[in-house]
Amino acid sequence: MIAGVLHGKEDLRLERTPVPSIGPADILVRVRAALTCGTDLKVYLRGHHAKMITLPSPLGHELAGDIVEAGAAVRRFEVGDRIVAANSAPCHKCFHCRRDEKNLCENLLFVNGAFAEFIRIPGRVVESNTHRLPNHVDYREAALSEPLACVLNGIDETGVRPGDTVTVIGLGPIGLMFVRVAKIAGARVIAVGRRQEQLDRAEHLGAEGLIESRRGYDPSDEVRRCTEGGRGSDAVIEAVGSPHAWRQAVSMCRPGGKVNFFGGCPRDTVVCLDTGRLHYASLELRATFHHTPRHILESLELIARGDIMPTDFIGAEAPLSDIASIFRRLAVRSGRLKTAVLPGE
Secondary structure, rough: OOOEEEEEEEEEEEOOOOOOOOOOOEEEEEEEEOOOOHHHHHHHHOOOOOOOOOEEEEEEOEEEEEEEEOOOOOOOOOOOEEEEEEEEEEOOOOOOHHHOOOOOOOOEEEEOOOEEEEEEEOOHHHHHHHOOOOOOOOOOHOOOOOHHHHHHHHHHHHOOOOOOEEEEEEOOOHOOOOHHHHHOOOOEEEEEOOOHHHHHHHHHOOEEEHHHEOOOOOOOOHHHHHHHHHHEOOOOHHHHHHHHHHHHHHHHHHEEEEEEEOOOOOOOOOOOOOOHHHOOOOOOOOOOOOOOOOHHHHHHHHHHHHOOOOHHOEEEEEEEHHHHHHHHHHHOOOOEEEEEEEEEO
């Protein structure tokens, strides 16, 4: 089969590799659609990810496709099923799983290799994080379930409530999903982005406040002016992954409010925050990592109901043969909408 294999920093090659063999509890999936992701881009640019891959490694983790082979122990699915599979599964037994913190599972099993004609889905993922597609949901739509599940987890952990004012910093695909999900949750949304096209998309998805964040400009005062009494937002979600944006998020939040540092900064980054503001404004700070099986199912349901329209977050389609050039373009300008990679094209 043909697959996109990462060999190192910015070294993604289209190669012929063996079709994966499966065990008794596994399934083999013909990939029909795989989406590009900001995490994939970070791995591509840095050439590593301690939790997810060991080089050389097939890349890609947002996928949907058809089951072409099922192990003898598989009971929930059969050959021919249209499915979406998450990129991980918890063990359900460790310290964090027992406390319903499955995104922090100490034995979290990751799956990579979606930019390929076929992928093996291991038994643990088959059992707890794989779902049949409703007939009206296509593969590209279903593949959005994984990143959307991360956003749903972030909204839950931030405690967004109807009537809250929520500011989202960063309007790449993840930030735009936060805009839409916060709107669905009944919040008033302020969107902060660098490009007009991003702000236009945020408005389309329900943002009421639109603030351009130019290079060298701190939009914190402008955000606060858009809130009741100029106090700041009830919740601020940072979806950029930079120390500068983390500091801005704190300054945009009202006393007693919540900040979610959702965007992951580069490894070993240290961020200095105003301790006086944290203490006397009684701010709640947290960060959210990954998703849980519950959020994967909820995200597929949102897509199936039409509450989330994947076309709002997917900007292009391309054959698998273009995978290297796709990532070269993303490296030049991150924050683009997702590309649906179609191995059968």
